[in-house]
Amino acid sequence: MKPPILRVFLSGGAGNQLFQIAFAHYLAKVNNTKVLVLKPKQKAEVQHAEISFYSKHFSCEHCDFRIHGGFNLINKLINPWNKHKEHPRSDLYDFRGTPYLSPSYYSTLPQRKDYIGYFQHHEFVQIVAPEMFQEINSQIATNISEKEAKTSDTFDFEIIHIRHGDTLSPSNKLRVGVLDSAYYERVLKINSRLDERIIITDDLIGARSILRNVEYDQIYGPQDLSVWSALHLMSKAKRVICANSTFSWWGGWLAQKAGAEVFIPEPFFYSSSLSTGHAFANPGFTLTQSSFLD
Numbered sequence: 001m002k003p004p005i006l007r008v009f010l011s012g013g014a015g016n017q018l019f020q021i022a023f024a025h026y027l028a029k030v031n032n033t034k035v036l037v038l039k040p041k042q043k044a045e046v047q048h049a050e051i052s053f054y055s056k057h058f059s060c061e062h063c064d065f066r067i068h069g070g071f072n073l074i075n076k077l078i079n080p081w082n083k084h085k086e087h088p089r090s091d092l093y094d095f096r097g098t099p100y101l102s103p104s105y106y107s108t109l110p111q112r113k114d115y116i117g118y119f120q121h122h123e124f125v126q127i128v129a130p131e132m133f134q135e136i137n138s139q140i141a142t143n144i145s146e147k148e149a150k151t152s153d154t155f156d157f158e159i160i161h162i163r164h165g166d167t168l169s170p171s172n173k174l175r176v177g178v179l180d181s182a183y184y185e186r187v188l189k190i191n192s193r194l195d196e197r198i199i200i201t202d203d204l205i206g207a208r209s210i211l212r213n214v215e216y217d218q219i220y221g222p223q224d225l226s227v228w229s230a231l232h233l234m235s236k237a238k239r240v241i242c243a244n245s246t247f248s249w250w251g252g253w254l255a256q257k258a259g260a261e262v263f264i265p266e267p268f269f270y271s272s273s274l275s276t277g278h279a280f281a282n283p284g285f286t287l288t289q290s291s292f293l294d
Helices: 014-031 072-078 122-127 129-143 170-175 181-189 204-210 227-235 246-257
Strands: 006-009 035-040 063-068 092-095 114-117 157-162 196-201 218-220 239-241 261-266 286-289
Touching: 006 014, 014 035, 014 063, 014 114, 014 122, 014 129, 014 246, 122 129, 129 227, 129 246, 157 204, 157 227, 157 246, 181 239, 181 286, 196 204, 196 227, 204 218, 227 246, 239 246, 246 261
Parallel strands: 006 035, 006 114, 035 063, 092 114, 157 196, 157 239, 196 218, 239 261, 261 286
Antiparallel strands: none
8 A cells, every 4th residue: 555645834934944844854754655845835925934945846755845836815725834723634733832842752643644833853854864965955056056156165264144034023032032242252262263254144234233343254144145055155164153043053054064063052042931952952063152132
């Protein structure tokens, strides 16, 4: 009997989607079946959800990736992310309320057809690391220019990632938090300067303010680098100082695979109600005491 095709529905920005895709590969591996990864296309999406891991259909050995075209209203109806938590469908697992559970928990559950959630745990990534590394690099090569692909390997540079964006809203500032200058300076004080220091940020003005006491060589904002270009640049760095961002985490993960030092904040978020446990503590990452803007 042919095993059923399982489905994982995507949501969020590139960093969130990469964790969801890693979970899809995990499902494919442990269930020995094909997994369909879906992102229904809608006109009225929140801004960060427009940054998708992929922009067209493609397939790999384990997963089929599809963006649904069609009518906006129909997509809203078929996308379980548009429903409230505790979705009543018996064939759906909804893990939005528990984003940091490890694979040991999921392995105890009976199989269902559809899955939604964040699945943000480094152990999922470790289980499917070869698949994710190959797939991300393949997509980077497809989506960056020839000039960007020739990033020099003849000098050592470090990346500092600064996240502001939606974290500056009053509610998110008290939950997710905005890392202050002390966190970044704490890392820089214990490490010698490399040949070049590059800043990647979603807020040029805010990043300059945070790093007013830090020397750097280049700074890139969202108008300067695409998601893929930013990931590519981070993957080439010899040191990555991450923000409390899943996108930042993935940039650090790619760089670490090539031998880089990676630093992440601990705790990852400001509010204790968002405790991630050890979900983001990828083996080899250096946990650095975080501090946040008031």
